[in-house]
Amino acid sequence: MLLPYNEWRHVFKLDPAKEIEEEILQAIATSGTDAIIVGGTDDITLDATLDLLMRLRRYPVAVALEVSELEAATMGFDTYLTPSVLNSGTLEHVIEKQVEALEEVGHMLAHQDLVGEGYIVLNPDAKVARVTQAKELTDDQVVAYAQLADSVFRMPIIYLEYSGIYGDPSLVASVKRVLKQGRLFYGGGIDSVERAQEMLAHADTIIVGNIIYENLEAALATVTATR
Numbered sequence: 001m002l003l004p005y006n007e008w009r010h011v012f013k014l015d016p017a018k019e020i021e022e023e024i025l026q027a028i029a030t031s032g033t034d035a036i037i038v039g040g041t042d043d044i045t046l047d048a049t050l051d052l053l054m055r056l057r058r059y060p061v062a063v064a065l066e067v068s069e070l071e072a073a074t075m076g077f078d079t080y081l082t083p084s085v086l087n088s089g090t091l092e093h094v095i096e097k098q099v100e101a102l103e104e105v106g107h108m109l110a111h112q113d114l115v116g117e118g119y120i121v122l123n124p125d126a127k128v129a130r131v132t133q134a135k136e137l138t139d140d141q142v143v144a145y146a147q148l149a150d151s152v153f154r155m156p157i158i159y160l161e162y163s164g165i166y167g168d169p170s171l172v173a174s175v176k177r178v179l180k181q182g183r184l185f186y187g188g189g190i191d192s193v194e195r196a197q198e199m200l201a202h203a204d205t206i207i208v209g210n211i212i213y214e215n216l217e218a219a220l221a222t223v224t225a226t227r
């Protein structure tokens, strides 16, 4: 059975802009991970997204699309994760791109398949931080953003995004303490079982990205942290 997003503990994120060999794709898809998110920051094309979707559909694993880019929106995914970067310096990445996408494809998407993600981008050097002009935040602000997303906006997912670096487990724990209903996603720098376990102690779900392309064995090992 394919797991819904609110039961995911471990997720791999594949970037459609990056090439991936068939054996690596198979190893990732059959690793025991709960889901695969297809998403990236730039150079996302419809062709590459469709290609990855078709290749992944051969395996019994949930596949979610995470893009605000109109060009890549296509049918066939189990879930459509819609990221809003809450600490973005521009409205474009909070609501505008999302509205643009829904204007085009909204009528084809079912309410239950659309899941909002309140992103808090915390690595100022990450591409996503530059593209969205993410504001740097104090720890107290991070917690306040998380509470806003959870208790005010009632977003189903609050996503602490450190993309490229390993984050601060104590800040992840502080965020977890204020959440009442949303699920806490953590992503960034998970490249070992130890780090996966450390973040899973606080976050509901961990997202493993880059290491897939750097060290497959290490990436696969992170799945065992959920056992």
Ligand code: 1GP
Binding pocket: 013, 161, 162, 163, 164, 165, 186, 187, 188, 189, 190, 207, 208, 209, 210, 211
């Ligand atoms: C990126 O949160 C994910 O969007 C995972 O981060 O690539 O650093 O593992 P890494």
